[in-house]
Structures are given as structure tokens and as C-alpha cells.
Amino acid sequence: MTAPQFPGVALTAEQWQLVEALGSSLTPEQAHWISGYFAGFGSALSRGNKTVALSPDVRISPAAAQTEPTHSRTLTILHISETGNSTELATRLAASATKQGLNPVLISAADYKIRKLKDEQDLLIITSTHGEGDPPQTGMEFFEFIESRKAPALPGLRYAILALGDMSYEHFCGAGKRLDERFEVLGAKRLRPRVDCDVDYEEPAAAWSTDILKLLAAERTATAPAPVSVSTTATGISQQTNDATYSKRNPFPATVIDSITLSGRGSPRETRHIEISLADSGLVYEPGDALGIVAHNDPAVVEALLKALDMDSGAPVTVKGQSATLHEALSESFEITTATLRFLDHWGELTGTSDIFTAKDSTERASFLHDNHIIDIIRAYPLKGLDPQRFIDGLRPLQPRLYSIASSLAACPDEAHITVAPVRYQLHEEMRSGVASGHLADRAIADSVLPVYIQNNPHFRLPASDEPIIMIGAGTGIAPYRAFMQEREANGGGRSWLFFGERNFRADFLYQTEWQEWLKNGVLTKMEVAFSRDTAEKIYVQHRIREHAHDVYAWLEEGAYIYLCGDAARMAPDVHDTLVTVIEEQASVQREEAEEYLRDLQRDGRYQRDVY
Numbered sequence: 001m002t003a004p005q006f007p008g009v010a011l012t013a014e015q016w017q018l019v020e021a022l023g024s025s026l027t028p029e030q031a032h033w034i035s036g037y038f039a040g041f042g043s044a045l046s047r048g049n050k051t052v053a054l055s056p057d058v059r060i061s062p063a064a065a066q067t068e069p070t071h072s073r074t075l076t077i078l079h080i081s082e083t084g085n086s087t088e089l090a091t092r093l094a095a096s097a098t099k100q101g102l103n104p105v106l107i108s109a110a111d112y113k114i115r116k117l118k119d120e121q122d123l124l125i126i127t128s129t130h131g132e133g134d135p136p137q138t139g140m141e142f143f144e145f146i147e148s149r150k151a152p153a154l155p156g157l158r159y160a161i162l163a164l165g166d167m168s169y170e171h172f173c174g175a176g177k178r179l180d181e182r183f184e185v186l187g188a189k190r191l192r193p194r195v196d197c198d199v200d201y202e203e204p205a206a207a208w209s210t211d212i213l214k215l216l217a218a219e220r221t222a223t224a225p226a227p228v229s230v231s232t233t234a235t236g237i238s239q240q241t242n243d244a245t246y247s248k249r250n251p252f253p254a255t256v257i258d259s260i261t262l263s264g265r266g267s268p269r270e271t272r273h274i275e276i277s278l279a280d281s282g283l284v285y286e287p288g289d290a291l292g293i294v295a296h297n298d299p300a301v302v303e304a305l306l307k308a309l310d311m312d313s314g315a316p317v318t319v320k321g322q323s324a325t326l327h328e329a330l331s332e333s334f335e336i337t338t339a340t341l342r343f344l345d346h347w348g349e350l351t352g353t354s355d356i357f358t359a360k361d362s363t364e365r366a367s368f369l370h371d372n373h374i375i376d377i378i379r380a381y382p383l384k385g386l387d388p389q390r391f392i393d394g395l396r397p398l399q400p401r402l403y404s405i406a407s408s409l410a411a412c413p414d415e416a417h418i419t420v421a422p423v424r425y426q427l428h429e430e431m432r433s434g435v436a437s438g439h440l441a442d443r444a445i446a447d448s449v450l451p452v453y454i455q456n457n458p459h460f461r462l463p464a465s466d467e468p469i470i471m472i473g474a475g476t477g478i479a480p481y482r483a484f485m486q487e488r489e490a491n492g493g494g495r496s497w498l499f500f501g502e503r504n505f506r507a508d509f510l511y512q513t514e515w516q517e518w519l520k521n522g523v524l525t526k527m528e529v530a531f532s533r534d535t536a537e538k539i540y541v542q543h544r545i546r547e548h549a550h551d552v553y554a555w556l557e558e559g560a561y562i563y564l565c566g567d568a569a570r571m572a573p574d575v576h577d578t579l580v581t582v583i584e585e586q587a588s589v590q591r592e593e594a595e596e597y598l599r600d601l602q603r604d605g606r607y608q609r610d611v612y
Helices: 013-024 028-046 062-067 085-099 114-119 137-146 174-185 202-219 299-309 326-332 341-351 354-358 362-371 374-380 388-392 435-442 475-491 512-521 541-547 549-557 571-587 591-603
Strands: 075-080 105-108 122-127 158-164 195-197 252-261 272-277 290-293 316-319 322-325 401-404 415-420 424-427 430-433 449-455 469-474 496-502 526-531 561-566 607-611
Touching (some): 085 122, 122 174, 137 591, 195 202, 272 435, 290 435, 326 388, 415 435, 415 475, 430 435, 469 475, 496 512, 496 541, 571 591, 571 607, 591 607
Antiparallel strands (some): 252 272, 424 430
């Protein structure tokens, strides 16, 4: 064994073996203490003082004692993320804390050992909210424990919460609020009041982080030892490294290779397969990851909004300190379709109609926002002569949208494929489209450019070896499974079983020929399909699972991983409930035991969900 060498330092192989053996046996608190001890030890030796002894009673010379740090509180940074925003913020926070000598432990809620909670001292939590006030999938077990009777009293814990949310939802930052209330009930003390962020979270998040770290750093009574690298062994951050040049903040201008209609004639819904070139980007991904699309607003919607406002498209405005025309800002920088409570308050103040909106209760306001886009509100309560800057000050930043990647780099080098079902509907006798899905369906033609980035999803991954997999999806939820099969076809893998649901066999069997080919050549072992509109009685994927309950349970007992991708509101809960029933019946156990069986699978990474 050769000992690593550092400038001015030479350890023998034997010394390095001792250092490695000691390091592997230490707790974080012990490592923190011993770093200070050796700093003092080195100081004493440099002065020719050898009264320091490595013994249980630890005799330290006065000079060394002056450099030994006093005890400091442990610090854990916990991120609970659905799309990666919380993870990114937590990673930045941990890096800043490390630079200040606070030695944090950074960890995902999905990897957090619940039993450690009672021993925590300072806990910083960054959590997003999924759906109507629910926690992200990565935090389900953590929330279940915290909100259960099993949760311990936490009188010794100090905590702070940064909550990410979306004000267009009624239960804004609901997950963060639930945690905050529960920690207070359990006796924990707030370091700072909870901060709730809308989709434009960067500035309030940065202010919260600075404030918290300033407080913690000020509390340290002695100079901390030299910062150590933040632990990322259990952060849930993918070890796959992307070129740092391109990211959510600086997307890669990718060229569209092709856009193909997947749905057949007669389908009431359009579904498209879009291929995008990542050549020369340095971007890499794994099956299960998502592609972030920085979409632009529909030019027709921009023009209609300018007309309703009676504003000049070339009027100068400022966006995040940068000069732009009003047309550029409305096209590329702001959300101009979905109205939020924030916009409602802003427009009510500008037009003097606040009383109309505040007279509605929360349910009525939610209904009003659901039934009216920004342009509808402007048309109903017009205001002429408004300064363009004042108008855009009430808008939210336009957010990227994430799409599951439907390809594997092993099969499609330098490409990323996505499956898109454009959102289209009528509102106020006008046809409306989803911002990103409409952009992708209508304007992402061959050779056009799309700003993109990779969003890692470490909690939706193929098993590392050849364990069997069961894939359950409906509609565009089939996308990541196409990537799974391409990966297994290229690199090998175990048995694979697909459950897929859509409306009609002839019109909506997405990637039909590919699935049939994989079934033929053995890459796909079994396939069950459910087309709900082809029979008098609607059949969904959960019904197919029930029909094959014996084999599904047998596969699970043999170590299969089970994946669920699709609609979070209906399909995912129905499938989850069906899986519990299958386990309950096939294992002949009580429902509570069946639910615990499924939770164990989730804890072990064998039950993975990507729902939206």
C-alpha cells in the first residue's frame, strides 16, 4: 500500500494505515473533536513540548489546550425534494456551512435514519410540497413518522424550515407548514421562523440561508477546526456528474432532431415522441432521470395579452437587473397564463378591485383562479395607461418543466427522447394550451432549438444488478420504462414485466412495436395491457395487477423491484392500494402488515415512484 503524499507532509504506509483505521471507526462528533486534538498536538510538538499523551485521560500541554475547540452542536441539513430544487438549495447551504467551519451532515429524507432524530441538536430542513399540501415521495416515511404517535419528544432540538411551494395551489407550502407545526408540538425550538417561498424562491432562500448560518456561526465560542468536506454518502444526490457549464440556470441550447406523432387516428388525445440532440453539451443522464425544458410562452398568447393591456411590445423593462423589451419579458421570463393569489392581489391593488377578490373565501378564490387565466382577469377588470414595469412586477418567473427521459445513452448516444401529451382545453370559448407541452407539440419542430438541462432522479433507478423489475405506468408514464428497456437491451439485466394502461389499443398503445419486439427477443419477459375505452367495463392497470396477483407477489418475494409512473391524483393511489391488497391476500396477513411490507420495499429502494 502506498501512502498518499501532500505538500510538506510524508506519512509512512504504516502511519497511513493507522489513520485510515482510526477514521473509519469515528462518529462525526469524535472526528470533530479529534481534529482539534491533533491540531493542538501538532502545535505542542512544533514548540518542542511532548507532554501530550495518547491515553484515555488525555493529558494536553497548556499550549495545546489553547487551540482545542470547545464543544459545538451537531448540524444536520435535511432535504425533501420532488424535482431537485430542495436538494440543490440544501447542497449550496451545506457548502456555505462547511466554509464557515460548521461541519454539517447533508442528507436526503429518503436516506435519513428516523431513529437518529431524537439525537439531533440543530436541524435545518428544506422541503418542497407536492400536490395539495403533501410531502414529496422522498419524504413520505419521514412525515409518517413525525406525524405519528411514535415520534419522540424533541426538547433538545433546534430547527429551521425553508418551505418551497407554488401559490397557485390552495395548500401553499403545505408540507413545510405541517413539519413546522409538528416540531413545535414535539417541543423543538425554532432557530428562526419558517420561510415560505413561491416558485421564484432564489432570493428568499438565499436570505434564509445567510441568516441561519450567521446565527450558528456567531454562537460558536471558539475557532472551529479547519473545515472538512461535507458528507455526501447519503445525500441522495446522483454521483453522475454533468458538465457544470449547463444547468437549470444556464441551459444547453439543444437542437430538436425529430418530432413524431405516436397516437393513432381517432385518438382524442395527441401524444408526441420528441428526439433532442445533446451533442457537444457534456450532459449525461441515467434511465429514470428527467429532462428540464425551458419553454417560452405561445406568441399568440403574448400578443393577446399586449392587446388587452394596450401596451407597446417594445417598451423597456428590467428583469432581474437586465434590460429587455416587454415582448421579450412576456415571451421568455414570466408566467402569463395561470393566475395566482399573488397576481390577484397585485391586480386588485392596481385596479382598485381588491374588495371584489377579498370578499371571496379561499374555496371561491381557488375556483376563480381555476376558471380564469391572467388575460381573463385583465379583460374583466381592465386598466389602461399602466406602466409595463408595474405590471410585470406582479408576475411569477416562468419555470422550467420536467419530462421523464424515454431513452438510454447506451442505445442513443448524445440524444435524449421525451414523450409529450400536450395539454389542450377550452376556456371562455377559447382554445388554451399548456405552456411547455404546447411549445413542444406546436413549435419544437426539427432543427429548432430548445434550452434544456438534466434533472437527476436518484430515487427512480434500475437495480444495480439483474434483479427482476415490475414496471407500472399509464399514458406518458411509459416513458422511463422505454429507457429501462433500452438500457437492459444494451447492457443486460434480469426479468422485466410491464403493466401499461391507456384508452384505446389501436390509437394509444405508445411505442407498441418496440414493446412487442422486446417481448419477442426476451428483453421484456411479460406484458399486461389495459385499454379502458375498448370494453364496456373500464379496465385499468390496477385490474390487471389483481388478475396476476399470485405472480406479482411471487416476483416480489424473489427480490423484484417495482416501479410506478404516472398520474399522482388517481392512478398512483389506486395502484398503491391494489398492491397493498395483493400483498394482504397472497401473504395472508392483516392490511397493516401488508402496508408495512410495501413500506419496507420503499425503504430498501425496491418500490420507486415517479408521479406527477
